[in-house]
Amino acid sequence: MAHRSIRHFTAEKLTPTEIATLITAAQHAATSTFSQQVSIISVTDPAKLAILGDITGHHWLEKAGHYFLFIADQARNAQLAGDSATAQANLHSTDKLLAGIFDATIAIEAVVTAGESLGLGSTIMGSVLNDVPRLIQTFDLPRLTFPVLGLAIGHPAEQPEQKPRLPQELMHFTNTYRPLDPADPQLVAYDRTITSYYQQRGSHQREETYTHHILTEFSRDPQQRAGITAALKQQGFLTDVPTE
Ligand SMILES: Cc1cc2nc3c(=O)[nH]c(=O)nc-3n(C[C@H](O)[C@H](O)[C@H](O)COP(=O)(O)O)c2cc1C
Secondary structure, three states, X not given: OOOOOOOOEOOOOOOHHHHHHHHHHHHOXXXXXXXXXXXXXXXXXXXXXXXXXXXXXXXXXXXXXXXXXXXXXXHHHHHHHOOOHHHHHHHOOXXXXXXXXXXXXXXXXXXXXXXHHOOOEEEEEHHHHHHHHHHHHHOOOOOOEEEEEEEEEEOEOOOOOOOOOOOHHHOOOOOOOOOOOOOOHHHHHHHHHHHHHHHHOOOOOOOOOHHHHHHHHOOOOHHHHOHHHHHHHHOOOOOOOOOO
């Protein structure tokens, strides 16, 4: 509950013991059908970190204490499953693609939380998907693997304000879904809370409600990451989705 993303780190690198502890946390995360469909790449090569900086636009990641790339991985299971036709068909399915994404996502949050318990800070990066073909090539990702998220982690050199979240009444329901009423006083109050958060925070101050933030976020060009579907197919996924 003390979480905030950390984007400035001290020069101190993570020790091998710290890295092993974080990986242990990832390994013990729940995993769909006990199939352990996640692999993690530690990125230490400065040239590869620079490529990640280019892809994400976050060159500060090169100064993090460590960098992990989380991969949805059915390639390992494909090797274990041998040539059973049913198993191979399953491995290529959207269901198993999602399972890999679930496992990778749950594992990354386990690392984030374990890191915070050790006094480390981190930022999850979906922006690794800005150039999936380059990412796949840089890390030699085989078919039936797909990059999901990156994680810059290290010793915090900042303590940013926590970003206030939506009131629970707007996101936690009982027994049935409750659609949002845009005039809900709780939303109006939350918009005000976010406006003052952006006005008062230590860096990148701006004037913005949450509602406006969402409009801006979802007004980005949908073509920006248009390569994702093609890359998924190239990696052997979405084979059960008809091509247009
Ligand atoms: C799936 C996912 C992808 C994210 N991608 C990025 C990213 O590419 N760059 C970045 O700076 N932050 C990224 N974040 C961090 C979010 O911006 C951050 O969690 C959000 O603004 C809330 O702030 P907080 O984590 O400090 O509470 C990502 C978070 C998630 C969960």
